[in-house]
Amino acid sequence: MDGEQGGRIGSKPPGLEGSSDTRLLANPLMGDVVSDWSPVHEAAIHGRVLSLRNLISQGWPVNLITADRVSPLHEACLGGHLLCANILLKHGAQLFLQVNGVTMDWHTPLFNACVSGSQACVNLLLQHGASPHPESDLASPIHEAARRGHVECVEALAAHGGNIDHNINHMGTPLYLACENQQIACAKKLLESGATVNQGRGLESPLHAAARASSMELAALLMDFGADTQAKNAEGKRPAELVPPESPVMQLFLQREEKSFLTPDLELAMKGKSINLTVRAGFGENTLCCLGLHSRRERESTGAPGPAPGSTTLPQGSAKTLVSGFHGFKSMLLPLPEQC
Template sequence: MDDERTNQNASKLHGAGEQACAAAPGTPRMRDFVSDWSPLHEASIHGRLLSLKKLIEQGNDVNVLTADQVSPLHEACLGGHAACASVLLKHGAQVNGVTVDWHTPLFNTCISGSVACLNLLLEHGASLQPPCDLASPIHEAAKRGHVQCVELLASHGVNIDHNIKHLGTPLYVACENQQLNCAKKLLESGANVNSGKGLDSPLHTAARNCSVELVKLLMDFGADLWLKNAENKRPVELVPPGCPVGRLFLQREGPLSLMQLCRLCIRRCFGHQQHQKITGLLLPDELKHFLLHI
């Protein structure tokens, strides 16, 4: 039973959506996926490096798959075991393998939050483009609060404004799950502060959740207080009664200061990866700190 629970926890999609994308071609869907759970999978998910090396030396295929197309590399990344992932990649593990739930090793790494695994996968050519919107690595990292994963993905050129219909943008997902540090990192990297889920902006969901720090952060990065969602409501109209966020909206009513407008204009000119670009400018530290919201 322990093995079965391990396999189920490691291999099934976290959240809704299996019906939204067609199954990968040629993948069995109805078999008992526990039946072909191999010793390589077992060693990988638990980080048993010596056992893994021995099994490979004995001729076991590093790309052996379960019926759900889960590879040992998927499991090593899900467990956050970089040493096991390194050995598997060294012996030819497929870095972009896709399960029937559209999970890649990169996606699983963003579940575990292992920066070491993420670096390894990127070094071995892992694709930043998800095979299906059901399993977007940047959204998963933002949802779970893995700031270093978000930063690394952004620095490698992932689309930080990737808008998925049922999720929204990574910034929206971070705000919806009240992941302040991830939201800050995305904004520092140049994420569009007003791009959310449909007509719902990140500020809408932050106001709805009565998150003072998130609302202040979004306002500092130029969030539009007057945007209306599908219900024709502005963010301030979604603030729960008695929530201190309401006072913030009252304080920020009216036009932005010239100083704030200039900062937002300069940051927009830099586009994505703003933090790195601004840091390299030949400007006084005080001015760079202002542009970087420090």
């Protein structure tokens, strides 16, 4: 677990003899006093627990910061090294400015822990006061965890008040990122935690991302949580229009649209009962006409009974014709003239 490599172990860092003041090491104007890499950083990034303890006992401070404002705690979390992170926190890195320290790239130790996927480091940092909310939209812990598929990190952040619907302009929501990168387990965890199913990136919904990726499992998951199959993106396209024609995902969309079209009353009609039809998804009376229902012309030629004026009651057997027509026309339904 602990290698004994690394330079200058056993000596105090330059400028620290007889002084506990470490601020000079974080001053980029001090030239060589600011080291881009110290033995403490080296031990932390590689998880060398024994070396880290020895360095601390010899007077090396735990809050050394490089010119890019990277601390040993950043490095320990980036490597997912819980024991090293714990040692650093116990020896002073638990100060608010350190546990929430921001690098020049806006990375916090918590963000780095989400990069590595270490739930243990995430929990440890949160217990020591790390904020689940990003200092900058350039480095959001929950977005990074969702993008990489680190379910446990997402769960921990959500449990500590992380905003699961945090929407960043250039990335969207964590759910959108999970779908875009086909991280099914993360998407499911976010939805179970209450993420808004239709909120994505701009007008692009998570279902658009799943359709574009042609992911059957993701699309089904999102639809199970109420995703809007009719939502249009900035190009005016619905999710189904982004699915490759030969993809089996297209059949899933057709099945779900059919299911949403069939109201409970309509299902009763399929059993041979007259019902009041609730028309969904913009299917007007003229559209129903084109699907083979008893249009005026058909009624006149066959003598079939029609609905009373102002009524949407369907005669027996009409629903079966409607469902058959739906399969034929799929989702390419267009209103027809009244005389159809």
